[in-house]
Amino acid sequence: MATLKDVARLAEVDPSTVSRVLRGDPVQAVRPETRDRILAASQRLHYRPNALARGLRTRRTDTLGLIIPSLENVGFSEVTHGIQAAAAAAGRLVVVVEAEALERAGGEGDAEELYSRLITDGRVDGLIVAFATLDDHLVTQLAERGIPLVLVNRRTAGVHGSVVVDDERGSAIAIEHLVGLGHRRIGYVGLAAETDTARRREHGFRTAVGAAGLTPRSDWIVSGAPTLAGGKGAVASIVRLDPSDRPTALFVASLLGAIGVLAGIREGGLQVPDEMSIIAFNDHELAAHLDPPLTTVRMPNFRMGAEAVNLLLEAIEGQDHRDLVIDEAPEVIMRGSTRGI
Numbered sequence: 484m485a486t487l488k489d490v491a492r493l494a495e496v497d498p499s500t501v502s503r504v505l506r507g508d509p510v511q512a513v514r515p516e517t518r519d520r521i522l523a524a525s526q527r528l529h530y531r532p533n534a535l536a537r538g539l540r541t542r543r544t545d546t547l548g549l550i551i552p553s554l555e556n557v558g559f560s561e562v563t564h565g566i567q568a569a570a571a572a573a574g575r576l577v578v579v580v581e582a583e584a585l586e587r588a589g590g591e592g593d594a595e596e597l598y599s600r601l602i603t604d605g606r607v608d609g610l611i612v613a614f615a616t617l618d619d620h621l622v623t624q625l626a627e628r629g630i631p632l633v634l635v636n637r638r639t640a641g642v643h644g645s646v647v648v649d650d651e652r653g654s655a656i657a658i659e660h661l662v663g664l665g666h667r668r669i670g671y672v673g674l675a676a677e678t679d680t681a682r683r684r685e686h687g688f689r690t691a692v693g694a695a696g697l698t699p700r701s702d703w704i705v706s707g708a709p710t711l712a713g714g715k716g717a718v719a720s721i722v723r724l725d726p727s728d729r730p731t732a733l734f735v736a737s738l739l740g741a742i743g744v745l746a747g748i749r750e751g752g753l754q755v756p757d758e759m760s761i762i763a764f765n766d767h768e769l770a771a772h773l774d775p776p777l778t779t780v781r782m783p784n785f786r787m788g789a790e791a792v793n794l795l796l797e798a799i800e801g802q803d804h805r806d807l808v809i810d811e812a813p814e815v816i817m818r819g820s821t822r823g824i
Contacts, residue, residue, distance in 0.1 A: 485528035494524040501525075546576045547795060548607035552614045553583045556709065558738035558765035559613065562635060565788025566611060572794060578607055583615045598625055609795045615639040616677045624754045631798040635718065635791040636784075638679045644804030646790045648782045650680060650764075654687025655694075655812040656735065657762045657780050660794040660815045661732045662695045664823040666760065668701035670730035672717050672744055674737060681706075682766060703730045708738055714743025715750075722751030731824055738767055741777060745820070760821040775819035783811035 490505075491498040496517060504513055504521045507661055507685035513521075524530075547570055551559060563579075570577045580598075598610060598621070609631035615622045619639045626642045634645040655666030661669050671688045685704075692699055702724070714735065720727060735741035741763030748755055755761055755775055763770070766781035787809050798804055 486663070487530075489528055489600040490524045490530050492520065493528065494521045495763055496521060500780050504544060505530075533645065544608055545574060546607045547555070547792065548577055548578050548580060548598075548610040550580045550610060550612050550614060552581075553710075554579075554581050555769060556568055556739060557736075557767050557769055559636070559738060559784075560767060561765075561784035562613070562788040562791075565634075565785035566792055567788075568785075569789035569792035572793065573609075598630075609633070609799045609808075610633050611791050611795055613637060615642070617679055617682075618677075622640070631795060633791050633798060633804075636680055638806070643800055643806055644794060646787055646794055646807040646809065647680070647683075648784065648787050648809045648811075650683035650782075650815065651687035651690065653686050653764055653780045653782050654736075655691040657734045657764065658688060658691035658695065658780070660762060660817075661698075661734065661760060661821065664730040664732075664760065664821060666730075666824060667697060668703070668730040668732070669697065669699060670671055670721055670733045671705070672706070672714060672733055672735040673706040673721050674740075675706040675713065675717075676709050681736070681772075686738075688734055699730070700728075708742070709737035709740045711739060711743040711746065714740030714824075716743075716749040718744045718747040718801040719751070722748055722753060726758075729759070732762070735761060735763045738763050738765045738770065738777075738779065741779075742773065745773065745777070755820050756822040762815070766816050770816070771818060773820075776820045778821040779816045781814045781816050783813070786811060 487501055491501045494501065500513060501521050504518050505525060505661065549566055567577055611633050612622060613635050615634050615637040617639060622634070622639050622642055632644060634642065636647055638645045638647060642675050658669060668690060673685045703721065705717045705720060707713030733744065735744050741761060744761060747756060748759060753759055762778045762780065764780050765780040765784065768775040772781050790807055790809065794805055794807065
Protein backbone atom coordinates (compact mmCIF):
# COMPACT_ATOMS: atom_id res chain seq x y z
CA MET A 484 0.00 0.00 0.00
CA ALA A 485 1.23 3.48 -0.83
CA THR A 486 2.30 5.69 2.07
CA LEU A 487 2.18 9.43 2.60
CA LYS A 488 5.90 9.58 1.80
CA ASP A 489 5.31 7.78 -1.51
CA VAL A 490 2.76 10.42 -2.54
CA ALA A 491 5.13 13.20 -1.43
CA ARG A 492 8.00 11.72 -3.43
CA LEU A 493 5.90 11.42 -6.61
CA ALA A 494 4.46 14.93 -6.20
CA GLU A 495 7.93 16.33 -5.30
CA VAL A 496 6.73 18.02 -2.10
CA ASP A 497 7.24 17.59 1.63
CA PRO A 498 5.07 14.89 3.34
CA SER A 499 3.63 17.53 5.67
CA THR A 500 2.27 19.39 2.63
CA VAL A 501 0.64 16.20 1.35
CA SER A 502 -0.92 15.67 4.77
CA ARG A 503 -2.39 19.19 4.87
CA VAL A 504 -3.85 18.91 1.37
CA LEU A 505 -5.39 15.47 1.79
CA ARG A 506 -7.07 16.31 5.07
CA GLY A 507 -8.30 19.69 3.78
CA ASP A 508 -6.39 21.74 6.33
CA PRO A 509 -7.25 25.42 5.65
CA VAL A 510 -4.57 26.89 7.95
CA GLN A 511 -1.72 27.06 5.40
CA ALA A 512 -2.41 27.88 1.77
CA VAL A 513 -1.04 25.67 -0.99
CA ARG A 514 -0.69 26.80 -4.59
CA PRO A 515 -3.36 25.32 -6.92
CA GLU A 516 -0.77 23.64 -9.13
CA THR A 517 0.82 22.00 -6.08
CA ARG A 518 -2.55 20.80 -4.83
CA ASP A 519 -3.40 19.35 -8.25
CA ARG A 520 -0.04 17.55 -8.38
CA ILE A 521 -0.61 16.02 -4.92
CA LEU A 522 -4.13 14.89 -5.75
CA ALA A 523 -2.98 13.35 -9.03
CA ALA A 524 -0.17 11.50 -7.27
CA SER A 525 -2.59 10.25 -4.61
CA GLN A 526 -4.98 8.89 -7.23
CA ARG A 527 -2.19 7.31 -9.29
CA LEU A 528 -0.86 5.45 -6.24
CA HIS A 529 -4.37 4.61 -4.91
CA TYR A 530 -3.35 6.15 -1.60
CA ARG A 531 -5.69 5.72 1.38
CA PRO A 532 -5.07 7.60 4.64
CA ASN A 533 -4.16 5.45 7.65
CA ALA A 534 -7.38 5.15 9.65
CA LEU A 535 -5.58 4.55 12.96
CA ALA A 536 -3.37 7.62 12.56
CA ARG A 537 -6.32 9.75 11.55
CA GLY A 538 -8.27 8.46 14.53
CA LEU A 539 -5.50 9.45 16.92
CA ARG A 540 -5.56 12.95 15.48
CA THR A 541 -9.34 13.43 15.33
CA ARG A 542 -10.32 11.19 18.28
CA ARG A 543 -12.74 9.45 15.96
CA THR A 544 -12.96 5.76 15.05
CA ASP A 545 -15.15 6.14 11.93
CA THR A 546 -17.10 3.20 13.38
CA LEU A 547 -20.76 3.16 14.39
CA GLY A 548 -22.40 0.79 16.86
CA LEU A 549 -25.71 -0.89 15.96
CA ILE A 550 -27.60 -2.52 18.83
CA ILE A 551 -30.42 -4.78 17.66
CA PRO A 552 -32.77 -6.94 19.74
CA SER A 553 -32.04 -10.22 17.95
CA LEU A 554 -30.15 -11.44 14.91
CA GLU A 555 -33.08 -13.79 14.19
CA ASN A 556 -35.48 -10.97 13.28
CA VAL A 557 -35.63 -11.17 9.47
CA GLY A 558 -38.07 -8.26 9.44
CA PHE A 559 -35.22 -5.99 10.52
CA SER A 560 -32.81 -7.07 7.77
CA GLU A 561 -33.69 -4.25 5.34
CA VAL A 562 -33.11 -1.69 8.10
CA THR A 563 -29.67 -3.20 8.67
CA HIS A 564 -28.93 -3.13 4.94
CA GLY A 565 -29.83 0.56 4.83
CA ILE A 566 -27.58 1.28 7.81
CA GLN A 567 -24.66 -0.61 6.28
CA ALA A 568 -25.06 1.07 2.88
CA ALA A 569 -25.28 4.60 4.30
CA ALA A 570 -22.37 3.99 6.65
CA ALA A 571 -20.20 2.66 3.82
CA ALA A 572 -21.08 5.67 1.65
CA ALA A 573 -19.95 7.92 4.51
CA GLY A 574 -16.71 5.96 4.97
CA ARG A 575 -17.83 4.35 8.24
CA LEU A 576 -17.90 0.77 9.48
CA VAL A 577 -20.68 -0.75 11.59
CA VAL A 578 -20.28 -2.99 14.65
CA VAL A 579 -23.40 -5.04 15.45
CA VAL A 580 -24.32 -5.98 19.02
CA GLU A 581 -27.20 -8.38 19.81
CA ALA A 582 -28.97 -6.99 22.86
CA GLU A 583 -30.86 -10.15 23.85
CA ALA A 584 -27.73 -12.30 23.94
CA LEU A 585 -25.85 -9.71 25.95
CA GLU A 586 -28.62 -9.28 28.52
CA ARG A 587 -28.99 -13.05 28.91
CA ALA A 588 -25.30 -13.25 29.66
CA GLY A 589 -24.98 -10.39 32.13
CA GLY A 590 -28.21 -8.49 32.74
CA GLU A 591 -29.23 -4.90 32.08
CA GLY A 592 -26.57 -3.33 34.31
CA ASP A 593 -23.74 -5.03 32.46
CA ALA A 594 -25.35 -4.14 29.12
CA GLU A 595 -25.52 -0.45 30.04
CA GLU A 596 -21.87 -0.44 31.04
CA LEU A 597 -20.81 -2.19 27.83
CA TYR A 598 -22.77 0.18 25.60
CA SER A 599 -21.24 3.14 27.42
CA ARG A 600 -17.74 1.68 27.09
CA LEU A 601 -18.16 1.30 23.35
CA ILE A 602 -18.04 5.10 23.30
CA THR A 603 -15.77 5.96 26.23
CA ASP A 604 -13.16 3.35 25.27
CA GLY A 605 -13.06 4.85 21.78
CA ARG A 606 -14.44 1.81 19.95
CA VAL A 607 -17.35 3.55 18.20
CA ASP A 608 -18.31 7.18 17.67
CA GLY A 609 -22.03 6.72 18.33
CA LEU A 610 -24.85 4.20 18.68
CA ILE A 611 -27.91 3.28 16.62
CA VAL A 612 -30.34 1.61 19.02
CA ALA A 613 -33.20 -0.64 17.90
CA PHE A 614 -34.46 -2.10 21.17
CA ALA A 615 -35.89 0.83 23.19
CA THR A 616 -39.20 0.54 25.03
CA LEU A 617 -41.63 3.40 25.70
CA ASP A 618 -39.93 4.26 28.98
CA ASP A 619 -36.47 2.78 28.60
CA HIS A 620 -34.15 3.22 31.57
CA LEU A 621 -31.10 1.99 29.69
CA VAL A 622 -31.53 4.34 26.72
CA THR A 623 -32.26 7.26 29.05
CA GLN A 624 -29.05 6.57 30.96
CA LEU A 625 -27.01 6.46 27.75
CA ALA A 626 -28.56 9.73 26.56
CA GLU A 627 -27.89 11.41 29.92
CA ARG A 628 -24.22 10.45 29.61
CA GLY A 629 -24.09 12.52 26.44
CA ILE A 630 -23.50 9.51 24.19
CA PRO A 631 -24.41 10.26 20.56
CA LEU A 632 -27.28 7.89 19.78
CA VAL A 633 -30.24 7.52 17.45
CA LEU A 634 -33.24 5.27 17.97
CA VAL A 635 -34.33 3.38 14.85
CA ASN A 636 -37.84 1.95 14.47
CA ARG A 637 -38.39 3.05 18.07
CA ARG A 638 -39.13 6.11 20.15
CA THR A 639 -38.85 6.48 23.91
CA ALA A 640 -40.02 9.15 26.33
CA GLY A 641 -37.66 12.07 26.87
CA VAL A 642 -35.03 10.95 24.35
CA HIS A 643 -34.67 12.81 21.05
CA GLY A 644 -32.93 11.53 17.96
CA SER A 645 -35.09 8.89 16.27
CA VAL A 646 -36.32 7.68 12.91
CA VAL A 647 -39.44 5.59 12.31
CA VAL A 648 -41.72 4.65 9.43
CA ASP A 649 -45.45 5.39 9.32
CA ASP A 650 -46.59 2.24 11.15
CA GLU A 651 -50.19 3.45 11.41
CA ARG A 652 -50.39 3.83 7.64
CA GLY A 653 -48.82 0.39 7.15
CA SER A 654 -51.48 -1.18 9.38
CA ALA A 655 -54.21 0.77 7.61
CA ILE A 656 -53.35 -0.48 4.12
CA ALA A 657 -53.22 -4.05 5.43
CA ILE A 658 -56.80 -3.70 6.68
CA GLU A 659 -57.88 -1.92 3.50
CA HIS A 660 -56.50 -4.87 1.53
CA LEU A 661 -58.50 -7.38 3.59
CA VAL A 662 -61.68 -5.28 3.47
CA GLY A 663 -61.27 -4.95 -0.28
CA LEU A 664 -61.28 -8.76 -0.51
CA GLY A 665 -64.61 -8.84 1.29
CA HIS A 666 -63.48 -9.71 4.83
CA ARG A 667 -65.56 -8.29 7.66
CA ARG A 668 -64.33 -10.47 10.55
CA ILE A 669 -60.72 -9.36 10.92
CA GLY A 670 -58.44 -10.23 13.84
CA TYR A 671 -55.08 -8.90 14.92
CA VAL A 672 -51.90 -10.54 16.26
CA GLY A 673 -49.94 -7.68 17.81
CA LEU A 674 -46.54 -7.26 19.43
CA ALA A 675 -46.29 -8.20 23.09
CA ALA A 676 -43.84 -5.39 23.83
CA GLU A 677 -43.99 -2.03 25.56
CA THR A 678 -42.81 -0.09 22.54
CA ASP A 679 -44.30 2.82 20.67
CA THR A 680 -43.93 0.69 17.51
CA ALA A 681 -46.34 -1.90 18.97
CA ARG A 682 -48.79 0.83 19.97
CA ARG A 683 -48.67 2.59 16.61
CA ARG A 684 -49.31 -0.62 14.67
CA GLU A 685 -52.26 -1.56 16.89
CA HIS A 686 -53.63 1.98 16.76
CA GLY A 687 -53.44 1.84 12.95
CA PHE A 688 -55.35 -1.47 12.99
CA ARG A 689 -58.10 -0.19 15.30
CA THR A 690 -58.49 3.06 13.37
CA ALA A 691 -58.70 1.28 10.02
CA VAL A 692 -61.28 -1.30 11.09
CA GLY A 693 -63.32 1.49 12.66
CA ALA A 694 -63.15 3.49 9.44
CA ALA A 695 -64.47 0.42 7.61
CA GLY A 696 -67.45 0.25 9.97
CA LEU A 697 -66.19 -2.93 11.67
CA THR A 698 -65.94 -3.80 15.35
CA PRO A 699 -63.52 -6.68 16.03
CA ARG A 700 -64.25 -8.83 19.05
CA SER A 701 -61.80 -8.67 21.94
CA ASP A 702 -60.95 -12.38 21.58
CA TRP A 703 -59.86 -11.71 17.99
CA ILE A 704 -57.11 -9.36 19.23
CA VAL A 705 -54.10 -11.19 20.71
CA SER A 706 -50.40 -10.52 21.03
CA GLY A 707 -47.11 -12.38 21.16
CA ALA A 708 -43.39 -11.89 20.89
CA PRO A 709 -42.21 -11.19 17.31
CA THR A 710 -40.83 -14.73 17.05
CA LEU A 711 -41.95 -18.07 15.61
CA ALA A 712 -42.97 -19.31 19.05
CA GLY A 713 -44.64 -15.99 19.88
CA GLY A 714 -46.84 -16.02 16.79
CA LYS A 715 -47.71 -19.70 17.14
CA GLY A 716 -48.66 -19.29 20.79
CA ALA A 717 -50.67 -16.11 20.22
CA VAL A 718 -52.90 -17.55 17.48
CA ALA A 719 -53.77 -20.72 19.42
CA SER A 720 -56.77 -19.18 21.16
CA ILE A 721 -58.19 -17.94 17.85
CA VAL A 722 -57.75 -21.33 16.17
CA ARG A 723 -59.73 -22.98 18.97
CA LEU A 724 -62.78 -20.76 18.41
CA ASP A 725 -65.89 -22.20 16.79
CA PRO A 726 -65.85 -21.66 12.99
CA SER A 727 -68.79 -19.29 13.24
CA ASP A 728 -66.93 -17.22 15.85
CA ARG A 729 -63.50 -17.10 14.19
CA PRO A 730 -62.22 -14.19 12.11
CA THR A 731 -61.86 -14.92 8.42
CA ALA A 732 -58.63 -12.90 8.21
CA LEU A 733 -55.74 -11.92 10.47
CA PHE A 734 -53.31 -9.02 10.33
CA VAL A 735 -50.02 -9.94 12.04
CA ALA A 736 -47.75 -7.12 13.25
CA SER A 737 -44.43 -8.86 12.55
CA LEU A 738 -43.06 -11.07 9.80
CA LEU A 739 -41.44 -13.67 12.04
CA GLY A 740 -44.58 -13.78 14.17
CA ALA A 741 -46.64 -14.36 11.03
CA ILE A 742 -44.56 -17.42 10.13
CA GLY A 743 -45.39 -18.77 13.59
CA VAL A 744 -49.07 -17.92 13.02
CA LEU A 745 -49.05 -19.95 9.80
CA ALA A 746 -47.61 -22.91 11.69
CA GLY A 747 -50.20 -22.56 14.48
CA ILE A 748 -53.09 -22.41 12.04
CA ARG A 749 -51.78 -25.44 10.17
CA GLU A 750 -51.44 -27.44 13.41
CA GLY A 751 -55.00 -26.44 14.28
CA GLY A 752 -56.22 -28.14 11.12
CA LEU A 753 -57.17 -24.96 9.25
CA GLN A 754 -56.22 -23.98 5.71
CA VAL A 755 -54.69 -20.66 4.63
CA PRO A 756 -56.21 -18.85 2.79
CA ASP A 757 -59.30 -21.05 2.31
CA GLU A 758 -60.41 -20.74 5.93
CA MET A 759 -58.34 -17.79 7.09
CA SER A 760 -56.39 -15.15 5.19
CA ILE A 761 -53.11 -13.82 6.63
CA ILE A 762 -51.27 -10.55 5.94
CA ALA A 763 -48.11 -9.53 7.81
CA PHE A 764 -46.26 -6.32 8.58
CA ASN A 765 -42.85 -6.02 6.82
CA ASP A 766 -41.71 -7.79 3.70
CA HIS A 767 -38.77 -10.10 3.02
CA GLU A 768 -37.91 -12.41 0.14
CA LEU A 769 -38.46 -15.30 2.55
CA ALA A 770 -42.20 -14.51 2.49
CA ALA A 771 -42.41 -15.57 -1.15
CA HIS A 772 -41.12 -19.08 -0.32
CA LEU A 773 -43.54 -19.98 2.48
CA ASP A 774 -46.50 -22.33 2.05
CA PRO A 775 -48.62 -20.51 1.07
CA PRO A 776 -46.54 -17.49 0.04
CA LEU A 777 -47.24 -14.74 2.54
CA THR A 778 -48.94 -11.46 1.64
CA THR A 779 -47.04 -8.62 3.33
CA VAL A 780 -46.87 -4.87 3.82
CA ARG A 781 -43.59 -3.54 2.48
CA MET A 782 -42.31 -0.57 4.48
CA PRO A 783 -39.46 1.83 3.54
CA ASN A 784 -37.13 0.09 5.98
CA PHE A 785 -33.97 0.49 3.89
CA ARG A 786 -34.45 4.23 3.86
CA MET A 787 -35.18 4.24 7.59
CA GLY A 788 -31.82 2.59 8.23
CA ALA A 789 -30.00 5.03 5.95
CA GLU A 790 -31.61 8.03 7.64
CA ALA A 791 -30.62 6.65 11.05
CA VAL A 792 -26.98 6.87 9.96
CA ASN A 793 -27.44 10.44 8.74
CA LEU A 794 -29.01 11.48 12.04
CA LEU A 795 -26.24 9.80 14.02
CA LEU A 796 -23.51 11.52 12.00
CA GLU A 797 -25.22 14.84 12.75
CA ALA A 798 -25.27 14.00 16.47
CA ILE A 799 -21.60 13.02 16.42
CA GLU A 800 -20.80 16.44 14.92
CA GLY A 801 -22.68 18.11 17.77
CA GLN A 802 -25.82 19.08 15.86
CA ASP A 803 -29.24 19.07 17.53
CA HIS A 804 -31.01 15.73 17.67
CA ARG A 805 -33.93 15.34 15.27
CA ASP A 806 -36.96 13.01 15.27
CA LEU A 807 -37.91 11.86 11.78
CA VAL A 808 -40.88 9.96 10.35
CA ILE A 809 -40.23 8.50 6.88
CA ASP A 810 -43.07 9.73 4.66
CA GLU A 811 -42.60 7.16 1.87
CA ALA A 812 -45.83 5.22 1.30
CA PRO A 813 -46.03 1.53 2.31
CA GLU A 814 -47.11 -1.08 -0.24
CA VAL A 815 -49.07 -4.34 -0.07
CA ILE A 816 -47.22 -7.25 -1.71
CA MET A 817 -50.01 -9.61 -2.74
CA ARG A 818 -49.21 -13.32 -2.44
CA GLY A 819 -51.11 -16.53 -1.81
CA SER A 820 -52.02 -16.16 1.86
CA THR A 821 -54.95 -13.79 1.22
CA ARG A 822 -58.01 -14.31 -0.93
CA GLY A 823 -61.50 -12.91 -1.34
CA ILE A 824 -64.59 -14.37 0.29
